[in-house]
Amino acid sequence: CQLQHWARAPYLAWKRHQVVQALARRGLEAPVAPIIEAFASGRRRAAFHGARAGKQIKVGFIERGGARVGAIQECPVLSPGLAAALPALSAITARFAPERGALTIATLLTETGLDMDVKGAGRTAAMDRAALEDAAALARQFDLARLSFDGEPAAILRTPALTMGPARLTPPPGAFLQATQDGEDALGALVTAALAGAQRAADLFSGAGTFALRLAPSMDVLAVEGDAGMLAALKAAADAVGGLRGVQVMRRDLLRQPLSALELKRLDAVVFDPPRSGAKLQADQIAQSRVNVVAAVSCDAATFARDVRVLVDAGFRLTQVTPVDQFLYSPHVEIVGVLHR
Secondary structure: OOOOOOOHHHHHHHHHHHHHHHHHHOOOOOOEOOOEEOOOOOEOEEEEEEEEEOOEEEEEEEOOOOOOEEEOOOOOOEOHHHHOOHHHHHHHHHHHOOOOOEEEEEEEEEOOEEEEEEEOOOOHHHOOHHHHHHHHHHHHHOOOOEEEEOOEEEEEOOOOOEEEOOEEEOOOOOOOOOOOHHHHHHHHHHHHHHOOOOOEEEEEOOOOOOOHHHHOOOOEEEEEEOOHHHHHHHHHHHHOOOOOOOEEEEEOOOOOOOOOOOOOOOOOEEEEOOOOOOOHHHHHHHHHOOOOEEEEEEOOHHHHHHHHHHHHHOOOEEEEEEEEEOOOOOOOOEEEEEEEO
16 A cells, blocks of 8 residues: 555546556557546455564564565555454464464455455364364354365354355355455446347456356356366356356466467457456457457556557457556556457
């Protein structure tokens, strides 16, 4: 959070300008919509760090440019429910932090309570009975929905759940989801509108189904994702909803093995939401396919512009660009671009 000193208007103008500049550097012309503010409810997901400092317990974030844990008492970008996790994080650190090194505790606020996954304390399967009993006791004491270690649940008081489109999703431990609920809703609405009218679509880098589960009521969707846990959660959520059109899933590392133009030939629309490094290889294949509508989603303006340039050079028109700010006070900005040919 480097931008807390700015007033809201110049802060938002600067953030939108980052998108305008990135497009200009690639020679791209398109209307850039006013930025959508998507942080009213605060972050629902954060990775905290916990460590010992002598007899003290420190919980917070890694200091910029270093490896030490900077302890916090509060954080203005967290949702109230996530901010309330700090006492539980301290207690988990006190019990499970190693003498050297730090824990990483991925924490997600779900509709049924806090979901925590601890890395750095060993796997649940390797814990002795006392450690497992302590984990269960901490989950009860702080009313956690689920407490896991390296992706293995140690205590489940309630099944973590999130509403995603018409579906009810149970995310895997440590799941990567959109940072804010407002952000997910804004991105979902933009992508759904962009692909309206399509019959068969692919959701590439689908995660747990942010877009696939919203698109599925009106079209067949192929969701492609490299993380098996996320893909299984998506499929289970889709299968549990009556009336959804076909949702197929495919596990693949799209950064190494993109969906080919041949594999895309039966589809008429694509949404792709890659990591910050972008998806140039996948963009190359989309460019060679018969797909005529693309929603390009990104959290990095430079790689977004690079990948969109590939599509424009293949005959697509960039018709709409919308910045979405769910990363309050940081330089990062989410982007949705819509392309047609």
